[in-house]
Amino acid sequence: MNKTSLSLAVLCAAAMLGMPYAQSAYGAETRRAVNGVPSMEKFQEVSDIVLDKCMACHSRDYDLPFYAKIPGIRQIIEQDYRDGLRAMDLNQELVGAAKDRPVGEVALAKMEWVILNDTMPPAKFTVVHWGSRLTDEDRENILHWVRSTRAAHYATGTASAERANEPLQPLPSHLAVDGKKAALGEKLFNDKRLSADNTLACSGCHAYEKAGTDNARFSEGIRGQFGDINAPTMFNAVFNTRQFWDGRAADLQEQAGGPPLNPVEMGSTGWDQIIAKLAADAALTAEASAVYPDGWSAANITDAIAEYEKTLITPDSRFDKWLRGDDAAITAEEAEGYRLFKLYRCSSCHVGRSAGGQSFEYMDLKADYFADRGAPLNSDRGLMGFTGKEDDLHRFKVPNLRNVELTHPYMHDGTVATLDESVAVMGRYLSGIPVSDNDRRLIVAFLRTLTGEFQGRPLSGTPVER
Ligand code: HEC
Ligand code: HEC
Numbered sequence: 316m317n318k319t320s321l322s323l324a325v326l327c328a329a330a331m332l333g334m335p336y337a338q339s340a341y342g343a344e345t346r347r348a349v350n351g352v353p354s355m356e357k358f359q360e361v362s363d364i365v366l367d368k369c370m371a372c373h374s375r376d377y378d379l380p381f382y383a384k385i386p387g388i389r390q391i392i393e394q395d396y397r398d399g400l401r402a403m404d405l406n407q408e409l410v411g412a413a414k415d416r417p418v419g420e421v422a423l424a425k426m427e428w429v430i431l432n433d434t435m436p437p438a439k440f441t442v443v444h445w446g447s448r449l450t451d452e453d454r455e456n457i458l459h460w461v462r463s464t465r466a467a468h469y470a471t472g473t474a475s476a477e478r479a480n481e482p483l484q485p486l487p488s489h490l491a492v493d494g495k496k497a498a499l500g501e502k503l504f505n506d507k508r509l510s511a512d513n514t515l516a517c518s519g520c521h522a523y524e525k526a527g528t529d530n531a532r533f534s535e536g537i538r539g540q541f542g543d544i545n546a547p548t549m550f551n552a553v554f555n556t557r558q559f560w561d562g563r564a565a566d567l568q569e570q571a572g573g574p575p576l577n578p579v580e581m582g583s584t585g586w587d588q589i590i591a592k593l594a595a596d597a598a599l600t601a602e603a604s605a606v607y608p609d610g611w612s613a614a615n616i617t618d619a620i621a622e623y624e625k626t627l628i629t630p631d632s633r634f635d636k637w638l639r640g641d642d643a644a645i646t647a648e649e650a651e652g653y654r655l656f657k658l659y660r661c662s663s664c665h666v667g668r669s670a671g672g673q674s675f676e677y678m679d680l681k682a683d684y685f686a687d688r689g690a691p692l693n694s695d696r697g698l699m700g701f702t703g704k705e706d707d708l709h710r711f712k713v714p715n716l717r718n719v720e721l722t723h724p725y726m727h728d729g730t731v732a733t734l735d736e737s738v739a740v741m742g743r744y745l746s747g748i749p750v751s752d753n754d755r756r757l758i759v760a761f762l763r764t765l766t767g768e769f770q771g772r773p774l775s776g777t778p779v780e781r
């Protein structure tokens with residue numbers, strides 16, 4: 316894409332972003348706030364700044380400047396161009412995404428962090444004049460845009476005024492569901508007949524008393540088989556943009572179609588096998604037919620399970636109470652842990668209501684996690700396992716951190732036993748900022764405030780020791 320068509324695309328994005336504010340589309344400078352939300356009047360400036368000062372390193376197929384061809388400089392630039400793209404593909408985030416949805420929460424949080432910490436454009440480049448520094452006004456415009464976009468699209472309206480623009484937001488107390496479908500879904504989620512040998516239900520690996528996990532490195536499927544990837548919790552999975560570590564299921568319904576036929580999980584040979592067993596159960600079949608007139612089918616079974624999973628959310632953690640304005644809900648140390656969580660860039664990826672689940676990030680972003688760990692796993696491919704694209708190697712869906720003190724062990728490979736080590740690993744490989752012992756202690760204290768309630772009682776599970 317050349318600079319002109321890119322510029323046009325960004326301006327389209329600007330218009331799209333301004334959509335809730337009819338008058339503030341590109342070109343018009345309105346200062347009107349709609350529903351108390353700051354208006355988007357600054358986006359034109361932001362798109363100019365981003366085009367001028369950011370896109371060159373954060374967009375594929377962008378014309379590199381002529382001196383990029385000078386030997387020596389070329390190597391430096393190519394490496395950093397690659398690193399910049401891996402950190403954030405701005406073309407995809409701002410232009411691509413804007414076609415059908417607002418700019419993502421992760422892109423906003425990442426932009427906010429680099430502006431607040433004044434790290435972009437990287438100093439070494441402004442020295443060689445490739446990309447120029449941001450002025451104070453540029454910074455102010457970008458921050459204003461981040462905050463107004465967040466307020467328009469991601470604020471839940473339940474945080475206190477003072478905390479309404481935090482990158483993390485309170486979980487809702489409940490989601491709208493079809494009660495009959497959900498009741499059927501609950502039964503199916505706990506029904507061992509979904510497995511070939513009638514020994515394993517969904518809740519066998521996503522156990523209620525273990526915060527929706529199995530607290531094991533890898534899950535045990537039927538006939539003692541093991542996969543090579545850690546089971547995430549199904550609690551709050553409804554907030555994920557896509558499902559599975561590699562995002563291969565678009566939503567919960569598609570996800571629920573996977574395990575029953577997965578040979579190392581529930582191992583059924585086909586839906587016919589499952590349906591034959593369920594159809595033999597007259598009472599359950601009557602209940603299902605009342606909800607789905609066309610009777611048992613793969614689509615109806617997975618639809619009911621997905622509906623039930625909307626009820627598997629864990630609101631009212633101490634952190635949520637704090638976000639809603641109850642200052643005493645967390646201690647001063649825990650609040651300091653949250654400040655550090657933002658400072659160490661954790662909230663650039665672990666954003667939103669469920670503190671994650673919104674983007675796919677490279678586990679080896681800042682250092683080679685896989686070389687350091689050794690013993691390669693098939694699951695290490697991450698997103699590439701789904702898309703087949705080389706660029707997606709080692710990219711994983713960011714796990715949600717709700718109830719994280721109960722969902723050990725950690726990471727897709729289940730190799731990390733404690734939260735303390737998780738924070739150290741994240742600092743080294745994802746944030747690129749080593750976290751000191753004391754800061755790790757404070758961040759872990761904050762992470763423990765994310766444990767919520769299920770059906771009005773604290774979520775069951777065994778808290779990790781450290
Ligand atoms: C000259 C190339 C270059 C320019 C220009 C540039 N960046 Fe970056 N950016 C990088 C590189 C390289 C990284 C990877 C981290 C690092 O090496 O500091 C990065 C990382 C980032 C990240 C992720 C945070 C991180 O530390 O990994 C964000 C967000 C970002 N840039 C935003 C911007 C914005 C916004 C602008 C424009 C104001 C900009 N960048 C301009 C090269 C660039
Ligand atoms: C044998 C153990 C096992 C069984 C049985 C099982 N799961 Fe899972 N579940 C896993 C593992 C392991 C993953 C991660 C797999 C991956 O990402 O490739 C997972 C992933 C998920 C996810 C995605 C969560 C996220 O954050 O991406 C959901 C939702 C889920 N399972 C729900 C279910 C439902 C519904 C059933 C029953 C139909 C079920 N699981 C049966 C082990 C199991």
Ligand code: HEC
Binds near residue numbers: 675714715
């Ligand atoms: C660039 C994005 C990014 C940043 C920055 C980041 N994380 Fe993560 N985080 C991830 C991804 C991706 C994973 C999953 C990695 C894997 O298993 O391959 C993860 C995993 C985790 C886990 C394990 C959760 C689980 O259920 O397995 C914890 C805890 C965590 N991060 C906390 C943090 C903290 C604390 C920070 C800041 C020091 C941080 N993260 C910074 C993307 C990020």
